[in-house]
Amino acid sequence: MALDDRKRRFEVLALPHLDAAFNLARWLAGNTTDAEDVVQDAYLRAYRYFSSFQGGDFRVWLLGIVRNCFIDWVRENRSGRMLFQAEPNAAEVETVWTATPPDPEALLLETLDSQTLERMMAHLPLEYREILLLREVEDLSYKEIATITTTPIGTVMSRLSRARLALRKLWLGAETKEASHVL
Amino acid sequence: MSCERMRPLLVRLADGALPQPRRYFVARHAAHCSQCAARLDELCAIRTMLRTKLPTHRAPPGLASRIVAALPRETPPAPSRPWFRIPAFGIASSGMFGALAGIALTLVLLHDGGRDDPTLRNLIGGHVRSLMAEHLMDVATSDRHTVKPWLSARLDVSPPVRDLADVGFPLLGGRLEYVDGHKGAAVVYRRAQHIINLFAWADAGPNTGFREQAQQGFNVVSWRAGGIAYHAVSDVNSDELAAFARLVGGT
């Protein structure tokens, strides 16, 4: 009976985060069917390791598991495909910041519609997509993102910067070419 | 400080992750440096754009039940023994004493008072669970203008959230809830020292009157209106809960 209680406690803690788990998996995997597989696997795995949950934010713990399941899923299903792309080096990024000084063009960001933004996001490297989601959609702190992605907090900050910059570049590029349909 | 060295600090400022006193110095620099000010504006614009415009994907219907069904069953089914009269020891061992242990003991003493209505049992189970699991609220605020949009952004239904503080039912917040196989909202109110969970989920049936039930020492008032099924569950007395239901459900 204690075990049955454990199962219910798990459901109570885990099911409210199903949308968050699915959204992350969907953005990572790129389609609903695969995202469902990943999430289902993640929940089973979370349940198996439920006793290792030491308190704290259950959503952070769960999203970390979703991420691991996604990585395993890619390894099993798309062997050979590069998972996380190499990051551009910091110097290159800084050059871009300097090369395009902020100007009123930036305000065009406000006119971006959801569909274009979604397409742009889909074009970003996986780890950029992931970190933007965790920060802006899940509203997680640097520290929580570091926990989920098992990355040092300094890397989280620089990666987040680069991700935003990459998004900005995509947008400004699309604007100047008047080619948002190209994306 | 040079603009070069400002850059990572501007990012942290935009993320609300720069503690004082550095926040003050960086903000002061940006106030007097047009380049840093523009960069900060742009970072904020990117953040706002993602937060307001990025589409999110909701879990497909049925995924929750598939997951629950797939969880390994570790004990033989015991349908005639409601789980919630069991956890007195679980509560005590997880360190929650006092009022909650009292509730559990009450449950043990009052169990099997009437016929076995699974929906009623699940509703009361959901209510007790919300107190037990220390997960009463996903969004804890007495501001209905915060609670309602928070819920409707995450659900197919948008149950009314009312400010009833002046009539003795202050709003405490809301959370997402799975009860009786439905994904819905639980809007949480308080009556003196008692918690009232108002469960609400989509139900296309016709509008109904208020139906009062009692079991296991809890009162439940149920009704359906505007395509939403409502169940108010609490250990307040039945008259007060009925009054609450009419305040919330009255259109």
Ligand SMILES: [Zn+2]
């Ligand atoms: Zn400056």
